[in-house]
Amino acid sequence: MGQMNRKLLNKTSRLACVCFIVFTTTAFVPIFSNKAILPSTVDDPEVVFVWDGALPRISDKDSYKDGIYSQLSDRELMLALLDESAAIWSNVAGSYLKLKIEENPGLAKFDPKDKVNSIVLSNTGTLSAAATATPVLSENKSVIEDCDIILSEMGEKNIQSILIAMVHELGHCIGLGHAHDNLDSIMGYGRTYSSYKLGADDKAGAIYLYPDPAYGDTKVRQAVPVQCGNIGVFGSSSQWATLLIASLPFSLVFFRRRIRWK
Numbered sequence: 332m333g334q335m336n337r338k339l340l341n342k343t344s345r346l347a348c349v350c351f352i353v354f355t356t357t358a359f360v361p362i363f364s365n366k367a368i369l370p371s372t373v374d375d376p377e378v379v380f381v382w383d384g385a386l387p388r389i390s391d392k393d394s395y396k397d398g399i400y401s402q403l404s405d406r407e408l409m410l411a412l413l414d415e416s417a418a419i420w421s422n423v424a425g426s427y428l429k430l431k432i433e434e435n436p437g438l439a440k441f442d443p444k445d446k447v448n449s450i451v452l453s454n455t456g457t458l459s460a461a462a463t464a465t466p467v468l469s470e471n472k473s474v475i476e477d478c479d480i481i482l483s484e485m486g487e488k489n490i491q492s493i494l495i496a497m498v499h500e501l502g503h504c505i506g507l508g509h510a511h512d513n514l515d516s517i518m519g520y521g522r523t524y525s526s527y528k529l530g531a532d533d534k535a536g537a538i539y540l541y542p543d544p545a546y547g548d549t550k551v552r553q554a555v556p557v558q559c560g561n562i563g564v565f566g567s568s569s570q571w572a573t574l575l576i577a578s579l580p581f582s583l584v585f586f587r588r589r590i591r592w593k
């Protein structure tokens with residue numbers, strides 16, 4: 332094998348490794364190994380987070396999404412962002428959990444022992460952390476009985492970054508840990524795009540921890556076949572496309588060698 336081919340093979344095998352990582356490492360990570368959850372049940376699904384009312388400096392209130400928030404006061408805007416972050420976790424189909432935000436400056440404070448879930452603005456103590464969450468387990472370790480979120484007061488923040496930070500920290504409070512090698516998870520740092528939406532595995536984590544027994548495929552009835560298409564069969568065009576892309580590095584090596592022989 333020539334030096335060029337060896338170099339090419341080196342490059343392509345590295346590419347194959349990257350593809351392998353992208354296709355295989357997708358999963359959520361529970362923050363506690365024993366499946367601890369916020370105090371909630373299917374019949375009593377609501378968990379409240381109280382906000383201390385302190386406001387970060389928001390840089391793009393007038394320009395964000397063509398100014399949809401420009402008419403709101405800073406306080407109304409912050410409440411809207413907190414509500415939207417909570418709603419992201421409350422609206423996972425298949426999870427019963429409902430998160431609720433209430434403004435209560437007298438009650439909200441960073442205190443891991445007061446059994447009050449608080450959202451406060453403060454100096455997080457580190458330059459790199461935009462926010463932190465501190466989930467605290469009950470004595471029998473089955474319940475996350477307190478989870479305070481600190482948003483860093485340092486610098487100006489744009490709306491998108493506040494939403495991403497809040498959804499990520501609320502994710503810790505409901506019981507999810509970091510999924511760093513999951514490129515689609517808001518709970519990891521490996522995400523290749525800037526969005527506060529949940530990835531499929533974030534949703535899977537919420538469903539795993541807070542399963543809603545009422546959720547299921549209502550179209551499926553006993554003794555009625557479920558139509559599933561071409562699962563596991565290379566029949567659809569998207570499956571052929573996947574195969575083609577996966578084989579690209581090897582095809583490159585093959586054709587490169589053939590061209591050299593001529």
Ligand SMILES: [Zn+2]
Pocket residue numbers: 499503509
């Ligand atoms: Zn985190």
